[in-house]
Amino acid sequence: MAGSNEVNVNESKRVVPLNTWVLISNFKLKYNMLRRPDGTFNRHLAEFLDRKVSANATPVNGVLSFDLLIDRPTSLLVRIYRPSPFPDTDNTEPSTSSMSSLLTDLIQPPSSDPFPVIVFFHGGSFAHSSANTAIYDSLCRRFVSLCNAVVISVNYRRSPEYRYPCAYDDGWTALKWASTQPWLHSGKDSKLRVFLAGDSSGGNIAHHVGLRAIESGITISGNILLNPMFGGQARTESEKRLDGKYFVTIQDRDWYWKAFLPEGADRDHPACNPFGPNGNDLKGLPFPRSIVVVAGLDLVQDWQLAYVDGLKKAGQDVKLVYREQATIGFYLLPNTDHFYEVMEEIKGFVSSNC
Amino acid sequence: MGPYPCGSAAVGWEGVRSEVQCTAAPDIDGLLAGAGYRVRSSDLCQVAQRLERLESAMVYSSGGGHVDYDHLASDAVHYNPSDLASWVDSMLSELTPADPGPVRQAPAPDGWVDQIYPQPQRAVAARMEEEEDSGIRLVHLLMSSAEAIQRGDAALSGSLIDEMRLLLTRVNTGFGIGKVAGYFVDALTRRLYSVSSPAASGSPAEYEILYHHFYEASPYLKFAHFTANQAILEAFDGHDRVHVIDFSLMHGLQWPALIQALALRPGGPPSLRLTGIGPPSPDGRDSLREIGLRLAELARSVRVRFAFRGVAANRLDDVRPWMLQVAPGEAVAVNSVMQLHRLLTDPDSPGPAPIDSVLSWIHGLRPKIVTVVEQEADHNKPGFLDRFTEALFYYSTMFDSLEAGRANGSAAQQQQATAVAEVYLQREIRDIVCCEGPNRAERHELLVRWRARMGQTGFKPVHLGSNAFKQASMLLTLFSGEGYCVEEVDGCLTLGWHSRPLIAASAWRADDLEDNARPVPDNFIFSSISSTSNTNDSNNNNHNNNDIINSNGSMLRRNSNNNSRSSDSSSQQESIHGM
Numbered sequence: 001m002a003g004s005n006e007v008n009v010n011e012s013k014r015v016v017p018l019n020t021w022v023l024i025s026n027f028k029l030k031y032n033m034l035r036r037p038d039g040t041f042n043r044h045l046a047e048f049l050d051r052k053v054s055a056n057a058t059p060v061n062g063v064l065s066f067d068l069l070i071d072r073p074t075s076l077l078v079r080i081y082r083p084s085p086f087p088d089t090d091n092t093e094p095s096t097s098s099m100s101s102l103l104t105d106l107i108q109p110p111s112s113d114p115f116p117v118i119v120f121f122h123g124g125s126f127a128h129s130s131a132n133t134a135i136y137d138s139l140c141r142r143f144v145s146l147c148n149a150v151v152i153s154v155n156y157r158r159s160p161e162y163r164y165p166c167a168y169d170d171g172w173t174a175l176k177w178a179s180t181q182p183w184l185h186s187g188k189d190s191k192l193r194v195f196l197a198g199d200s201s202g203g204n205i206a207h208h209v210g211l212r213a214i215e216s217g218i219t220i221s222g223n224i225l226l227n228p229m230f231g232g233q234a235r236t237e238s239e240k241r242l243d244g245k246y247f248v249t250i251q252d253r254d255w256y257w258k259a260f261l262p263e264g265a266d267r268d269h270p271a272c273n274p275f276g277p278n279g280n281d282l283k284g285l286p287f288p289r290s291i292v293v294v295a296g297l298d299l300v301q302d303w304q305l306a307y308v309d310g311l312k313k314a315g316q317d318v319k320l321v322y323r324e325q326a327t328i329g330f331y332l333l334p335n336t337d338h339f340y341e342v343m344e345e346i347k348g349f350v351s352s353n354c
Numbered sequence: 355m356g357p358y359p360c361g362s363a364a365v366g367w368e369g370v371r372s373e374v375q376c377t378a379a380p381d382i383d384g385l386l387a388g389a390g391y392r393v394r395s396s397d398l399c400q401v402a403q404r405l406e407r408l409e410s411a412m413v414y415s416s417g418g419g420h421v422d423y424d425h426l427a428s429d430a431v432h433y434n435p436s437d438l439a440s441w442v443d444s445m446l447s448e449l450t451p452a453d454p455g456p457v458r459q460a461p462a463p464d465g466w467v468d469q470i471y472p473q474p475q476r477a478v479a480a481r482m483e484e485e486e487d488s489g490i491r492l493v494h495l496l497m498s499s500a501e502a503i504q505r506g507d508a509a510l511s512g513s514l515i516d517e518m519r520l521l522l523t524r525v526n527t528g529f530g531i532g533k534v535a536g537y538f539v540d541a542l543t544r545r546l547y548s549v550s551s552p553a554a555s556g557s558p559a560e561y562e563i564l565y566h567h568f569y570e571a572s573p574y575l576k577f578a579h580f581t582a583n584q585a586i587l588e589a590f591d592g593h594d595r596v597h598v599i600d601f602s603l604m605h606g607l608q609w610p611a612l613i614q615a616l617a618l619r620p621g622g623p624p625s626l627r628l629t630g631i632g633p634p635s636p637d638g639r640d641s642l643r644e645i646g647l648r649l650a651e652l653a654r655s656v657r658v659r660f661a662f663r664g665v666a667a668n669r670l671d672d673v674r675p676w677m678l679q680v681a682p683g684e685a686v687a688v689n690s691v692m693q694l695h696r697l698l699t700d701p702d703s704p705g706p707a708p709i710d711s712v713l714s715w716i717h718g719l720r721p722k723i724v725t726v727v728e729q730e731a732d733h734n735k736p737g738f739l740d741r742f743t744e745a746l747f748y749y750s751t752m753f754d755s756l757e758a759g760r761a762n763g764s765a766a767q768q769q770q771a772t773a774v775a776e777v778y779l780q781r782e783i784r785d786i787v788c789c790e791g792p793n794r795a796e797r798h799e800l801l802v803r804w805r806a807r808m809g810q811t812g813f814k815p816v817h818l819g820s821n822a823f824k825q826a827s828m829l830l831t832l833f834s835g836e837g838y839c840v841e842e843v844d845g846c847l848t849l850g851w852h853s854r855p856l857i858a859a860s861a862w863r864a865d866d867l868e869d870n871a872r873p874v875p876d877n878f879i880f881s882s883i884s885s886t887s888n889t890n891d892s893n894n895n896n897h898n899n900n901d902i903i904n905s906n907g908s909m910l911r912r913n914s915n916n917n918s919r920s921s922d923s924s925s926q927q928e929s930i931h932g933m
Contacts, residue, residue, distance in 0.1 A: 018398050019383050023391070025405045026438060029445075032412065033427040042427045044824035048842050049435045051390020055853070066854045075836045077853060132853060134390035333385045 002201050013247045015297060015325055017335045024329045028247050031128060038267040040158050049133040057106065063141045064104055067132075070177045072270075074157065077090060078177075079131045080114055080120060081144045081151040083110045091135050091280035094252055106181045116149040116195055116221065116354045117211075119175055123200030125229060125256035126167060131155035138237050142334075145198070146343055147350040148287065158275035160259035167201070167260075169340045171209040179218050193354045196288065197221045199331065203228025203292075207274060207307075210288045218291055221286035226296055227328055231257055232273040234268050236302035246297040246327045252265075253300065273303070275310030282314035289317035290348045293342055295326035321345050391438045391662060404442040425449075432820040433846040434662055489531035492521055493746070496538055500742040508546060515542055529757050534750045537780050538742075541787035548788065555698035556781070558633040559641075565604055567774035570767075572756055574857045577826055577849045578691045579608040582725035584822040585861040586687045587615050589723035593685035596624045599678055599719075601670060601690040603630030606645040608689070610652055617656035619620035624685075629678050634666035642666060670697055673707035675715045686721040694804070695728055697799040702736050713811045714849040717864045723816060726804060730848055730858040731747065733786050733798040745786045749779060750858070755851035758837060801858040817845030 013021050030049050034042045055065040067080045070200045085105045109115070120143065124131050124137040129136060131153040143228075157172035178184055178194060185192050196206035196213075203225035210223050231253060243250045261269050268276045289310060294304045311318040323330070326338040334340065381394045389508055393401055412423055469837045495518045502511035513670060525532040554563075569575040590596045596616075599606070609628060614621040628649065635641045642664025653660030667673045680686055697709035716724060731748040735741045756772050756779075785796040807813070823842055826849065830838045837852040848855035857880045 013402070019386050019393075021391055021404050022393065022398060022405065023386060025402070025409070026391070029409055029412065030407065033423045036427075044827045045432065045820055047827065047840070048432060048820045048823040051436060052841060053390070054855075069837075069852055075852070134388065138388050272663055274825070285682070313360060332389065335385060 004347045009287040010121060012297075012327065015246075015329055016330070017333070020329070020333050020335060021048060022069075023333065024141045024247050024327070027329075031252070033127075035252065035336075036320070037147070039160060039258060040124075041257070041259065043161065044344065050129065051315075052130065052132045054132070061141070061145065062107075063144045065137070071170075074170065074173075074177075076157075076173055077131065077155040079137070079140070079153045079155070081140045081153065082106075083144060083148060085110065098105070107181075109186055109303050110150060111186070114191070114354055115182050115192055116147050116193050116350050117178060118143055118147065118149045118151045118195045118197050118216070118224075118350070119178060119206075120151050120153045120211075121167075121171055121198035121202030121205040122194075123156070123186055123198065123227075125253075126159045126260040127256060128158070132311060139331065142343070143346075146347045148352065149195075150184060152224050153297065156311060156314060159256070163259070163263075164261055164269075167205050167210075168208045168212070168271075169197075171205045172212050175209055175213060175218060176216075192218070192222050195224055195353070196220055197224035197226070198228070199226035201229045201256075202226075204230060204271070210290075211274075212281065214285050215341070219286075222289045222349060223290040224349065225292045226331055226342075227293060227298055228307065229256075229300070230272065230274065230303040230307050231267050231300060232276050232306075233268045234310070235299075238302040239299050242297065242299035246299070248328060250299065274336055275306060275313075277278050279310070281305045281312070282316055284315070287311070287314070287316050289319075289353065291321060291345065292317045293321045293323065293331075294346070295328060295330060295338075296322060297327045298326035319349070358749055364828050367400070386438075390436055392436050393438050397439050401442060404439075404446060407447070408446050410443055411446060415449050418595070421448065422863045424742060435842065436821075436844060442781070443836060454613050460597060479541040480922040486523045488521055489535075489787055492518060492525070492531060492535040495521070496535060496742065497739070498541070499542055500739050503542070503545065504738040511542070511546055515539060515546065521755075530754075533747070533757075533761040533776075534753050537749070537776075537783050538787065539783045540780075544784060545788040552589045557636070561781075562604055564774060564778035566607075567771045568778040569636070571771040571775035573830055573832075574849060575607070575691070576728035576829060578849075578857060580611060580687055580829065580857060581818060581822050581826055581847055581859040582614045582691065582861075583608065583615065583726060584825060585725050585818055586689065586723055587619075589687060589861075589863070590616070590685055592626060594624045595627075595681070595684040596687065597627040597629065597684045598682060598689060599629045599631070601631050601644060601688070603642060603664070606630065608691070609649055611639060613649065613790060614656060617653075617658050623656075623658040625661075626653065627684070629663045629665060629668055631665045631670070633668050640664070658817075669708075670694075671712055673712075674715075678719070678771070682718055686719050688716050688719065688721045688724040690725065691727045692729060695727060695734070696798060697798045698734055698799065700791070701734060702738050707809075709807070713807065713813075717812055718864045722863055722865050724730045724808075724813065724864070725859065726808070727857060727859045728801070728804060729798040730797075730801055730850070730855040731798040732800050733796060742787060745783060749783055751851050751854045752779060752856055755837060755856070755917070761896050773809040801843065801848070801855075801860065804858075805844070805860065808860070808862050813864050814866065815845055816861040816863050816903060817848045818842070818859065818861055823847060 002111070004354065012025075016024070034046045034049075056065050057064050059348040062084050063081055064084050065079055066080050067077055070078055071077055085108055092311060119138055120136075122131060122133065124133075131157070134269045140153050141147050143149055143151050152174060154171055154174040155175075157166040159167075168317060175194065175196070181192075184194075187193070196210055197203070206223050206225055207228065212221055235250070239250050239253075244249075252266050257272055259265050261267070261272060267273060268278055270276065270278045270280065290303065292308050292311075294301050294308075305320075308318055308320045321342060323338045323342065326336075330336060330338040331342060383393050383395045383398060387394050408716065412426070415425070426448060427447060430445065432441065432443065495514050499511045499514035499518070502508075502514060518535065522536055523541065524533065526533075527533050527536045565575075568819040586598065598607075598612070613626065616626060628646070630642055630646065632642050643662075646662030646664055650660050650662055663679065665673060665677050694712075696708060697707065697712055709866075729748075731746045733741055733748070735744065745873060753776065756775055782796045785794055789795070809815075823840060826840045827848060830840065830849075839850050839853065841848050841850065843855075843858075846858055846860040848858045850856045923924075
């Protein structure tokens with residue numbers, strides 16, 4: 001019964017809380033309006049509709065954030081989240097006499113003990129959202145509290161205006177920048193304990209930045225991929241079975257790949273299908289160890305599971321966390337077991353690899 | 355190449371939206387609020403149903419085959435996306451006009467204006483320069499000096515200023531932190547060493563020149579003008595007689611675009627009255643009238659019936675509503691670009707401020723639309739150090755954006771415009787740093803404060819929609835210097851540089867007859883009119899600024915009314931001056 005244009009709301013409503021359903025359906029309908037059949041994207045309307053939040057250097061729940069421009073030619077902004085440097089001063093301003101020292105306080109290490117740095121790539125299928133999108137601001141703040149980490153959320157260039165490899169380039173720029181920051185290095189060995197993380201397209205970016213890091217001398221402590229966006233030319237069983245059932249359609253996935261990949265490329269391009277016919281062989285390479293979270297109601301799960309398999313076959317260390325009844329976006333609202341249990345998995349992964 | 359080497363200029367600043375469930379009204383779904391959407395928990399089910407219907411309607415409207423939602427995306431205007439219920443309803447009514455009963459009457463009165471009261475703000479800029487620490491050192495010295503001034507330690511402040519001057523000789527003051535620091539050191543010096551109260555210097559004519567260059571060198575004023583014009587245009591829809599009251603006419607730069615847009619209106623243009631408020635011209639010229647004439651000429655060329663009136667006043671609170679001669683039946687727009695903040699006083703000073711009475715009489719005019727554009731900055735804090743710090747970061751960002759514009763525009767004219775634009779900003783800096791009490795005019799406050807104030811006066815918000823947003827974004831693509839960004843915030847639009855909003859535009863209305871309007875206070879009996887030399891000018895060519903310049907070029911005589919007249923004035927020579 002699944003045609004890609006048929007509305008199958010009953011099934012999705014049964015498996016997610018009502019407010020989650022409202023949130024993701026809202027995204028779905030808005031995103032439908034923004035994609036044009038000719039492959040162009042209504043960027044102005046997208047920016048207008050996107051709900052954003054400002055950075056806030058006043059700690060809220062122990063976390064503060066600030067924006068940095070790290071590459072002027074590409075206007076690459078990152079939003080940095082960190083535990084408050086002032087103990088027990090939520091929502092209060094430090095005394096004004098210390099204001100002059102506040103500037104340098106922001107870039108002090110959060111602790112003398114080793115702490116993780118998470119370079120985070122937001123999702124949005126390479127076209128939507130920004131580092132200051134509200135849902136991702138919340139997620140990054142949660143990662144700070146969860147892992148006592150500094151989180152660097154990268155405002156990478158998006159398609160279709162900027163195709164492959166711009167997003168990967170920006171991710172790489174951010175990683176390189178982090179490696180030059182003394183305050184992000186911790187522990188007796190003064191190391192950058194960096195994790196690459198992302199959801200949807202951000203997970204895909206994390207993989208490819210991890211690839212680039214291999215020959216760079218930057219050691220990555222781990223990759224965290226949440227419902228990562230992969231695909232391929234073939235139509236897998238899960239795509240056919242779940243098409244249109246849980247907020248996502250094959251048609252929209254195709255659109256986003258076409259908008260991101262180079263003109264004329266197909267979905268077996270290695271950006272989309274890293275273990276496909278055009279992929280790299282990772283055997284013997286120091287690829288970061290990975291944790292990959294797959295939602296059982298995500299129509300691209302067969303590609304995600306193939307990714308995990310590909311890493312295993314290449315002798316890489318990968319842990320699969322499979323949530324059978326979870327849909328896309330389950331990690332956006334803290335209202336299900338999926339959310340809390342996956343956060344615990346991430347916390348464990350980070351602490352044991354930091 | 356911009357002033358900061360890679361490795362950053364940072365701007366992190368205020369806003370608590372990500373944790374807004376702490377401040378959201380009790381019935382609002384807290385998790386959705388965190389995602390930027392305000393939905394009442396009790397509405398969730400209905401909103402879900404409406405979303406389902408919207409999806410069906412979208413699939414249906416696309417013909418079921420090739421999916422194309424272009425109508426919703428291109429033609430429909432979207433408003434206040436945070437109010438999900440209203441958004442869904444407005445989309446549904448686009449697709450299915452005969453729709454029974456929305457979840458919420460759109461646009462819903464914005465009851466959240468009171469809720470999101472300003473949180474403790476912090477504007478921080480962390481500047482990390484790889485090449486030299488002088489920049490950081492300068493900022494530290496500036497803060498320390500300001501702190502010393504706040505404590506009353508003039509000696510320490512003075513010696514810190516000397517140290518800064520020395521440091522400034524070693525850094526590049528042509529751009530970046532060196533340049534901004536230079537202006538602030540200058541301002542601190544004036545504050546410390548000026549014998550008399552350093553009031554704003556320069557004549558209105560000089561100010562107009564500076565304003566014009568600031569207009570040319572950056573998109574901020576252009577953004578202000580056409581965001582406001584868009585709102586005015588939409589508010590005037592369906593009205594045949596419209597009246598725009600501009601709180602600061604300057605060169606009338608805002609109005610040609612509106613006149614042309616009205617000329618092209620489907621169904622034909624309305625007849626337009628423009629009342630421009632501005633300072634009196636000291637030298638016998640009538641600059642308001644000159645501008646009115648030019649605009650009349652333009653209106654004539656595009657066949658818009660047009661009438662102009664100038665109201666000369668040094669201060670907005672000298673203006674009285676009767677001077678504006680609002681006629682019954684006309685749709686009124688009040689336009690204020692960076693004027694309202696001048697009516698504020700110190701937050702901790704007792705008694706009413708001029709802003710209250712002015713907002714009150716604006717409300718009394720029952721305007722269809724009030725467009726308010728203000729600097730998005732917290733420069734009205736009573737504590738000197740706080741204010742100084744806010745200003746340092748605000749103007750640093752502002753200068754940074756000008757710098758990027760200059761670097762990319764190679765024309766000599768652009769360079770000159772930028773240089774003079776900096777002088778324009780320097781005046782603001784001096785005012786904020788040097789002036790106290792009634793001498794300080796640049797009392798910028800944040801959008802969230804203005805929204806509260808407008809709401810308390812009884813104005814209802816008019817949301818600026820996706821049309822205005824799109825046009826603003828397109829305007830910015832004309833400017834190189836890729837850091838500009840337009841954002842939508844609760845129905846208002848902000849324009850900023852690299853994620854720091856610098857200017858905010860909002861729109862309001864008070865034309866609802868069921869409003870519990872606050873009456874215009876009756877202590878506003880204008881007690882005296884001073885006539886100026888204009889009334890003694892017998893030169894028939896030098897008509898006064900109360901003359902209505904008809905769009906066909908002839909002069910209409912002002913009708914007699916109940917205004918007091920100066921004793922020697924003929925009906926041609928009446929003047930209205932607020933002194």
